[in-house]
Amino acid sequence: MSNTAKYDVLGIGNAIVDIIATVPNDFLFEQDIVKGSMTLIDQDRAQALYSSFPPATETSGGSAANTIAGIGSFGGKAAFIGKVADDGLGEIFAHDLRASGAAYEVAPLVDGPQTARCLIAVTPDAQRSMSTFLGASAEFCASDLDPEMIRASHITYMEGYLFDLDPAKKAFVEASEIARAAGRKTAITLSDLFCVDRHRASFLHLIRNSIDILFANEIELLSLYQTMSLDDALAQVRNDSGFAVVTLGEKGSLIMDGETLVEIPAASVERVVDTTGAGDLYASGLLYGLAAGLSLERCGELGSLAAAEVISHYGARSEISLASLL
Amino acid sequence: MSNTAKYDVLGIGNAIVDIIATVPNDFLFEQDIVKGSMTLIDQDRAQALYSSFPPATETSGGSAANTIAGIGSFGGKAAFIGKVADDGLGEIFAHDLRASGAAYEVAPLVDGPQTARCLIAVTPDAQRSMSTFLGASAEFCASDLDPEMIRASHITYMEGYLFDLDPAKKAFVEASEIARAAGRKTAITLSDLFCVDRHRASFLHLIRNSIDILFANEIELLSLYQTMSLDDALAQVRNDSGFAVVTLGEKGSLIMDGETLVEIPAASVERVVDTTGAGDLYASGLLYGLAAGLSLERCGELGSLAAAEVISHYGARSEISLASLL
Numbered sequence: 001m002s003n004t005a006k007y008d009v010l011g012i013g014n015a016i017v018d019i020i021a022t023v024p025n026d027f028l029f030e031q032d033i034v035k036g037s038m039t040l041i042d043q044d045r046a047q048a049l050y051s052s053f054p055p056a057t058e059t060s061g062g063s064a065a066n067t068i069a070g071i072g073s074f075g076g077k078a079a080f081i082g083k084v085a086d087d088g089l090g091e092i093f094a095h096d097l098r099a100s101g102a103a104y105e106v107a108p109l110v111d112g113p114q115t116a117r118c119l120i121a122v123t124p125d126a127q128r129s130m131s132t133f134l135g136a137s138a139e140f141c142a143s144d145l146d147p148e149m150i151r152a153s154h155i156t157y158m159e160g161y162l163f164d165l166d167p168a169k170k171a172f173v174e175a176s177e178i179a180r181a182a183g184r185k186t187a188i189t190l191s192d193l194f195c196v197d198r199h200r201a202s203f204l205h206l207i208r209n210s211i212d213i214l215f216a217n218e219i220e221l222l223s224l225y226q227t228m229s230l231d232d233a234l235a236q237v238r239n240d241s242g243f244a245v246v247t248l249g250e251k252g253s254l255i256m257d258g259e260t261l262v263e264i265p266a267a268s269v270e271r272v273v274d275t276t277g278a279g280d281l282y283a284s285g286l287l288y289g290l291a292a293g294l295s296l297e298r299c300g301e302l303g304s305l306a307a308a309e310v311i312s313h314y315g316a317r318s319e320i321s322l323a324s325l326l
Numbered sequence: 327m328s329n330t331a332k333y334d335v336l337g338i339g340n341a342i343v344d345i346i347a348t349v350p351n352d353f354l355f356e357q358d359i360v361k362g363s364m365t366l367i368d369q370d371r372a373q374a375l376y377s378s379f380p381p382a383t384e385t386s387g388g389s390a391a392n393t394i395a396g397i398g399s400f401g402g403k404a405a406f407i408g409k410v411a412d413d414g415l416g417e418i419f420a421h422d423l424r425a426s427g428a429a430y431e432v433a434p435l436v437d438g439p440q441t442a443r444c445l446i447a448v449t450p451d452a453q454r455s456m457s458t459f460l461g462a463s464a465e466f467c468a469s470d471l472d473p474e475m476i477r478a479s480h481i482t483y484m485e486g487y488l489f490d491l492d493p494a495k496k497a498f499v500e501a502s503e504i505a506r507a508a509g510r511k512t513a514i515t516l517s518d519l520f521c522v523d524r525h526r527a528s529f530l531h532l533i534r535n536s537i538d539i540l541f542a543n544e545i546e547l548l549s550l551y552q553t554m555s556l557d558d559a560l561a562q563v564r565n566d567s568g569f570a571v572v573t574l575g576e577k578g579s580l581i582m583d584g585e586t587l588v589e590i591p592a593a594s595v596e597r598v599v600d601t602t603g604a605g606d607l608y609a610s611g612l613l614y615g616l617a618a619g620l621s622l623e624r625c626g627e628l629g630s631l632a633a634a635e636v637i638s639h640y641g642a643r644s645e646i647s648l649a650s651l652l
Contacts, residue, residue, distance in 0.1 A: 051421075055386065055421075055422040055425045055643055056385075057385045058383070058384035058385065058418060059382075060381065088413055088415055092382075095379070096381040096382060097381075099380050099381045099382070319348060319640075
């Protein structure tokens with residue numbers, strides 16, 4: 001990745017504000033929420049759930065947007081495409097992303113659904129269970145893409161969650177084609193086990209034809225290839241995208257580049273408070289490192305450090321300047 | 327305070343959402359912000375300052391509202407009067423207060439200024455410097471008072487910051503008269519050194535005529551009585567309200583009830599992250615204890631524990647159930 005580029009990484013994903021609260025385990029049971037999952041909800045359910053929610057904190061979220069904010073925090077040149085509404089939460093999202101140093105120029109949606117929000121219930125075991133109302137974010141489509149921005153980016157990184165939306169899925173294919181035609185790299189994260197389940201064939205088609213770098217956690221990768229063997233899944237992804245990054249929770253992560261397999265240990269954390277954003281910030285470190293031409297070991301180390309920072313507090317964005325980790 | 331009452335404590339104050347970010351010391355210098363102070367700003371300045379603000383977290387605030395949320399968290403019966411607008415931040419404020427268990431029934435302002443916000447810049451020394459746009463909160467006036475609610479509350483607790491607004495100042499006098507006529511107690515916090523400076527005569531008049539319990543930190547109390555001697559200030563407040571609670575930062579606090587003076591040590595904190603809300607949550611513990619008829623020592627201890635919890639993380643509301651401290 002030696003071509004000069006205006007942006008190191010362009011993220012395409014949901015534009016979401018997180019509403020985070022600590023809840024007892026009983027709350028998940030009462031509200032019929034599956035621990036650790038991400039569930040899509042409609043506006044009525046979002047309002048009803050919010051009414052039952054404890055006092056909360058609002059902070060910008062969205063998986064790829066968290067990753068992009070992290071790249072900005074590392075000092076990388078980053079940009080984001082995703083859709084908010086012209087309301088209070090939309091202003092918060094745009095402010096936080098730009099304040100991280102990232103470019104964000106998508107026009108807010110007028111006269112449509114409200115800005116997306118994700119109600120995150122954090123249990124005492126630091127697990128987060130997410131209920132997401134996509135709102136304006138679901139209106140994202142190919143016409144929101146900025147082809148010049150894609151061509152000007154080393155890596156275009158896309159969030160698997162958007163596969164739940166057909167127009168967004170089409171936009172991914174288009175973005176990948178634009179990036180590759182310009183000699184740039186494409187990356188995708190599988191985002192969520194259930195999302196992989198819902199869209200396995202489409203994911204595989206995109207990965208085989210248009211993706212250079214695959215991000216997944218272990219269970220998402222196993223589900224994608226419907227195998228119980230990580231070795232088997234890695235052998236398959238070696239043929240499909242050639243390059244994969246697999247996060248293994250507290251066991252660390254694996255980076256596979258063709259025949260090369262690098263094991264990365266997790267960075268130590270004094271106290272895990274909230275695992276929200278761990279995978280997103282790991283991706284920040286890794287993508288920042290790849291765009292900067294660092295070794296795979298160093299890329300993985302930056303990912304581990306960024307993930308460790310974000311799980312040591314509430315919220316899915318770093319509280320410190322990640323450049324201080326360099 | 328043995329009369330049965332529907333509410334232990336009713337708070338009257340600003341209805342504000344805090345926008346909190348960590349900043350380097352240079353940021354305060356560049357933005358001409360006095361460290362540790364609270365400065366009132368207008369809407370234009372609020373927008374300009376927000377544009378320069380780092381990525382932030384939104385969480386409900388307001389001094390008396392923080393105290394009331396804390397009393398709810400202790401399991402006390404609490405209520406709040408203060409004004410938001412019918413916008414996104416207003417919804418967040420109302421939700422968080424009600425979710426803490428407090429009653430909040432004031433109608434949001436329509437077609438007026440936006441919900442109040444406080445831009446809180448936290449420096450690496452855990453000091454917070456606040457720039458507050460009062461917006462809808464400044465529209466609070468006597469007609470927003472609910473006399474039945476005041477009569478139904480053991481203690482009506484008022485926030486000194488509202489003294490910057492003439493209609494609110496009048497509302498305080500009216501609220502005090504309603505409370506006292508019903509045989510209830512009144513309390514006020516001086517809130518801020520500069521606020522005391524701006525309104526010394528009005529504060530003294532109210533305290534001498536209508537206040538049973540005065541909350542202040544050391545410097546606010548010294549400023550109120552324009553003396554350098556804490557003993558001298560305490561002698562004066564003994565004549566004026568008879569009961570005073572003086573917070574001394576890491577030295578703890580003093581509770582003075584007529585001739586009785588109780589010294590309360592500060593509770594230990596592993597790492598001070600953000601001192602926002604320390605005084606507010608101290609007041610939660612103290613007022614909860616007074617309404618429950620606990621000893622002064624125990625009231626102070628609850629105040630110290632609640633303050634220690636809130637300064638160990640970002641934000642001015644407790645992250646745990648304060649009832650677990652009992």
